[in-house]
Amino acid sequence: MVINYVKYDVKEYLPQATILIYTKCFGVGHFRKQCKQTDDTCKVCSERYPDIIKHNCSGIAKCLHCGGDHHANDMKCKVVKQYRADLTKILLSYSNKSFNNDMFNNMFTSTSEFPPLLRPTKSTINDYKMLAGEQNGIMTKLDQILNSINNINDTIGDLVKRTEQIEDWINAKQKFDLKINNGIRSLQHGISRHDGVLFNQTNFIEKLILPAMDDIMAMLSVMNVKEGR
Structure with a gap:
């Protein structure tokens, strides 16, 4: 493979092989057509039964391949892991035989056959030639935009003045309202004072003058009786 005029050796990448485990017999690495087993195998306890649906599993895990305490299709099983490793080695060895690293040796990678690309030149606005009609149209639109901006500024100025x-x-209204409120408070205070004075005068008349008038009237009545009037 050639990248930026540099030749690199290429090796095919192969991930770990995928293991096929048939769910009827839980055999490793074969298809349904290759399976000769008629009974079903439980993946938990590894027992065979004619009908797996009617099977009453004990629930105790026992691997069919290694006898360990895990399911028969567990990829951590040492037998499954070994089978996977062996299969991966076989695939890698087959790939190395079929892939030829010298397939690029006959390629010509000289700079004359792959010349470098020219760098793009930077264009400036002065290099761009605009037609007269286009210039007039753009200037007209710019004038319209400026006029609109001026109208907006005038409207904003009027709004600010208002x-x-x-x-x-x-x-001014707040000051006038404050004066009115102060006048109302003064009147209320004066009325309260007048009410107090009137109350005191009423008490004075009721408690002093009226009893005195009653005494005078009683005395005049007594004098009239004595004089025979």
Whole structure:
């Protein structure tokens, strides 16, 4: 393989071989057509039964291949792992025989046959020639955009002035409301004072003047009786 005029040796990558385990007999590495077993094998206890559906498994794991305490299709089984390793070695040896690393030796990789590409030249805006009609159209659109921006600025200025006027009116109203509230409080305070004075005068009349008037009237009545009037 040649990358940037450099030749590299290529080796085929083969992952670990996939192991086929037939679920009827749990034999390793064969298909259904190759299986000669008629009974079903339980993957847990490894016992054979004519009908696996009616099988009452003990639940105790016993591998069919190594007798270990795991299922028969467990990839950690040492027998399955060994079979997989052997199969991978066979595939790798077959691949190495069929693949020829010298297949690129007859290729010509000189720079004359693969010349380097020219670097792209940077273009500037001065190198770009625009037609007169296109220039006029662009300038017209720019003028329209500038006029729109000016109109927007004028509208914003009017809104700012109106906002300032509204703020001044609100401030004046707040001051006027404050004066009204202060006047109302003063009147309420004066009314409270007058109510207090009136209450005191009423008490004075009821408790002092009226009893005195009653005494005077009683005394006048007594004098009239004595004089025979």
